[in-house]
Amino acid sequence: MINENYQKLSESYLFSEIARKVKAYKEEHPKADIISLGIGDVTQPLCPAVIEALHKATDEMACSATFRGYGPERGYDFLRNAIVQNDFQARGIEMDADEIFVSDGAKSDTGNFQELLSKDVRIAVTDPVYPVYVDSNIMAGREIVYLPCKAENDFAPELPAEHVDVIYLCYPNNPTGTTLNRVQLKKWVDYALKEGALIFYDAAYEAYIQSDDVPHSIYEVEGAKQCAVEFHSYSKTAGFTGIRCGYTVVPKEVKSEELRVRNSSLNQLWNRRQSTKFNGTSYLSQRAAEAIYTPDGKAQIQATICYYMENARLMREALTVMGFMVYGGVDAPYLWVKVPEGTTSWGFFEEMLHKANVVCTPGVGFGNAGEGYVRLTAFGRREQTVEALKRIKTLG
Numbered sequence: 001m002i003n004e005n006y007q008k009l010s011e012s013y014l015f016s017e018i019a020r021k022v023k024a025y026k027e028e029h030p031k032a033d034i035i036s037l038g039i040g041d042v043t044q045p046l047c048p049a050v051i052e053a054l055h056k057a058t059d060e061m062a063c064s065a066t067f068r069g070y071g072p073e074r075g076y077d078f079l080r081n082a083i084v085q086n087d088f089q090a091r092g093i094e095m096d097a098d099e100i101f102v103s104d105g106a107k108s109d110t111g112n113f114q115e116l117l118s119k120d121v122r123i124a125v126t127d128p129v130y131p132v133y134v135d136s137n138i139m140a141g142r143e144i145v146y147l148p149c150k151a152e153n154d155f156a157p158e159l160p161a162e163h164v165d166v167i168y169l170c171y172p173n174n175p176t177g178t179t180l181n182r183v184q185l186k187k188w189v190d191y192a193l194k195e196g197a198l199i200f201y202d203a204a205y206e207a208y209i210q211s212d213d214v215p216h217s218i219y220e221v222e223g224a225k226q227c228a229v230e231f232h233s234y235s236k237t238a239g240f241t242g243i244r245c246g247y248t249v250v251p252k253e254v255k256s257e258e259l260r261v262r263n264s265s266l267n268q269l270w271n272r273r274q275s276t277k278f279n280g281t282s283y284l285s286q287r288a289a290e291a292i293y294t295p296d297g298k299a300q301i302q303a304t305i306c307y308y309m310e311n312a313r314l315m316r317e318a319l320t321v322m323g324f325m326v327y328g329g330v331d332a333p334y335l336w337v338k339v340p341e342g343t344t345s346w347g348f349f350e351e352m353l354h355k356a357n358v359v360c361t362p363g364v365g366f367g368n369a370g371e372g373y374v375r376l377t378a379f380g381r382r383e384q385t386v387e388a389l390k391r392i393k394t395l396g
C-alpha cells in the first residue's frame with residue numbers, strides 16, 4: 001500500500017504544460033526564435049573566486065594528507081563561521097554557529113522541516129506560493145490555509161482569521177517579486193509570539209534586496225529568534241543551482257511548551273533528523289560557498305546580481321511605459337505582471353507565445369490568487385531580455 005496522501009497532490013503540470021505548448025508551437029513554426037522569460041534558473045556562470053576554491057578543494061581530494069571523507073553533520077566550521085560573521089553579525093544579529101545547519105539547498109530543507117511537526121498542526125501559506133511548502137504538507141496529510149496576496153492588499157498576506165500553528169513566508173517572494181518591510185514583517189513575528197506559532201522564513205532571494213527598509217533576515221525583527229526558522233540558499237545568490245549548497249537557521253530559543261518540559265529544542269530535533277537522514281553537503285560545495293564570503297567573492301557575486309537586477313529594471317521600465325501594471329522586480333529577480341483586461345493567465349501566455357514568441361509563466365500555476373497575472377524572470381541574458389521587450393511592445 002502506498003501513502004494515499006500522494007493521490008491528493010495536484011498534478012504539478014505547470015512547467016510541463018508550458019513545455020508542451022512551446023514544443024507544439026515550435027513544431028508548427030520551426031523558424032520561430034523563442035525567448036524564455038519564464039525560467040526560474042540562473043544563466044550566468046559561477047564567479048572566479050568560486051571556481052578557484054573548487055579547483056583547490058579538488059586538488060586536496062587527490063592527496064591522502066588532505067583528502068576529506070564524511071564531514072561534520074551540521075557542516076564544516078569554516079563555512080558556518082563565515083555564515084555567522086557575514087550574514088548575521090555584520091547585520092547586528094547574534095547567532096551561534098550551532099544554530100546553522102549547512103544543507104544541499106533550500107528546497108530539501110523547506111520540504112523536509114515539516115517532518116518535525118505533528119500531523120495535526122494547522123499550516124498557512126500565501127497564495128500564490130512556491131509549491132514545495134504545499135506539496136510537502138499534503139504528502140504528510142495536512143490541510144492548508146491559504147492567505148491570498150493580490151494587488152488589493154499590496155501582496156502582503158493578512159493575518160489569518162483563525163489560529164494557525166505554522167506560517168510559511170518567502171520574502172523577497174517567488175513568484176510575485178514583492179517584499180515585506182520591517183513593519184510588515186514585525187506584524188507576523190508578533191502574531192507568532194502571541195499565538196505560539198512557528199514561522200518558516202524562506203530567504204532564498206535575500207541577496208537581491210536593494211531597499212533599506214526590507215530585512216535580509218527575519219532575525220532583524222525583535223523576537224524572531226523565539227519563533228522563526230530561516231532557510232537560505234546559494235542557488236540564486238551565487239549561481240549554485242547545479243553545485244548545491246544552502247543552510248538553515250534553527251535558533252536554540254525556538255521551543256514549544258512541550259519541548260521546554262522535555263528540556264529539548266527544535267534545534268536538537270533538527271540535528272537528530274539531519275544526522276539520521278542526511279550525510280552532509282560535499283566538501284567541494286562548502287569550500288565553494290565559503291569563497292563567496294571573501295572580498296573578491298563578494299564583489300563578483302554582486303556584479304552578477306547587478307546584471308540580473310539591471311534586466312529587472314529594464315523590464316519594469318519598458319512594461320510600465322507599455323501600460324502594464326507591474327509589481328516586484330525592485331528587490332527580486334521576478335516581475336509579476338497584471339494581464340490585460342478580458343484575458344487570463346493562460347490566455348496571455350498564449351498571446352505572448354504566438355504573437356511575440358516570448359515565454360512567460362502563468363500566475364495561476366502558483367495558486368488561485370495568481371489568476372490574472374504572469375511571472376517574468378530577470379535571469380535571462382541581456383540581449384534576449386531587450387529583444388523580448390521589443391517584441392512585447394508590438395503586441396499593442
Ligand SMILES: *Cc1c(COP(=O)(O)O)cnc(C)c1O
Pocket residue numbers: 104105106107108130170174202204232233234235236241245246
Ligand atoms: C530557488 C528557490 C529556492 C532555492 O532552492 P535550492 O534547493 O536551494 O536550489 C528556495 N526557495 C524558493 C522560493 C526558490 O525560488
